[in-house]
Amino acid sequence: MGLFDGNKKTCDLCGEKMGLLGGIFTSEDLADGKTICGSCRGKCTPGELRFSAMTLDDVKANIAVAVANKKKGAAEFKATQKIKKGAYRGDEFVDIDAGHGWFMNAEEKDGWVYSLDDVYYFNLDLDYAPLEEGQGFEVRTEDYPELPKIPQGVRVTDAKLVIWLTDNELAVNKVEISAAGFSPDEGDIRGAYAAAHDFFLALKDYRASKVPAGKH
Numbered sequence: 001m002g003l004f005d006g007n008k009k010t011c012d013l014c015g016e017k018m019g020l021l022g023g024i025f026t027s028e029d030l031a032d033g034k035t036i037c038g039s040c041r042g043k044c045t046p047g048e049l050r051f052s053a054m055t056l057d058d059v060k061a062n063i064a065v066a067v068a069n070k071k072k073g074a075a076e077f078k079a080t081q082k083i084k085k086g087a088y089r090g091d092e093f094v095d096i097d098a099g100h101g102w103f104m105n106a107e108e109k110d111g112w113v114y115s116l117d118d119v120y121y122f123n124l125d126l127d128y129a130p131l132e133e134g135q136g137f138e139v140r141t142e143d144y145p146e147l148p149k150i151p152q153g154v155r156v157t158d159a160k161l162v163i164w165l166t167d168n169e170l171a172v173n174k175v176e177i178s179a180a181g182f183s184p185d186e187g188d189i190r191g192a193y194a195a196a197h198d199f200f201l202a203l204k205d206y207r208a209s210k211v212p213a214g215k216h
């Protein structure tokens with residue numbers, strides 16, 4: 001018997017003892033005095049969950065939602081459009097299923113399925129570094145009025161598509177999808193703009209397709 005065995009808590013969901021490797025540091029105390037281990041926490045939806053306000057039954061319901069969402073992604077998601085990023089627009093970015101009104105981060109294998117109906121805002125989030133003398137950085141943004149302009153005197157060092165969602169089953173309010181590769185050059189940033197613009201168009205098309213006949 002180890003010195004700390006007496007302190008080991010048991011997960012109220014899976015029944016496993018929570019050792020150092022069993023997630024004692026990532027365990028969560030619930031509103032009803034129960035505790036779940038880090039591994040069970042990892043089975044929940046990816047949003048910001050307030051475990052201190054959830055009961056064990058709430059956690060079980062949340063895990064059921066997570067399982068159903070993954071099943072949806074694996075069995076029902078049919079990509080009607082695969083938006084690609086990168087200088088040559090060949091890299092996975094966002095998959096759209098216009099039939100169901102869903103989208104997924106195409107970079108994530110077995111990723112989460114989000115609803116296009118929940119999108120209320122999106123933007124291309126940019127990081128900058130100052131241009132050094134003699135350096136240039138040219139990306140035409142005029143074709144993308146819905147996306148941010150790049151200020152003078154800087155180069156873009158990172159770009160990600162940030163999609164804000166209204167309340168949803170996954171409790172995710174913000175989806176962030178990398179739009180440029182590691183240490184991107186101008187071509188990658190052009191690709192990021194074009195890919196984010198394609199997402200904008202896909203969303204627009206989807207919304208237009210939902211307008212009932214006679215209301216155009």
Ligand SMILES: [Zn+2]
Nearest residue numbers: 011014037040
């Ligand atoms: Zn557990």
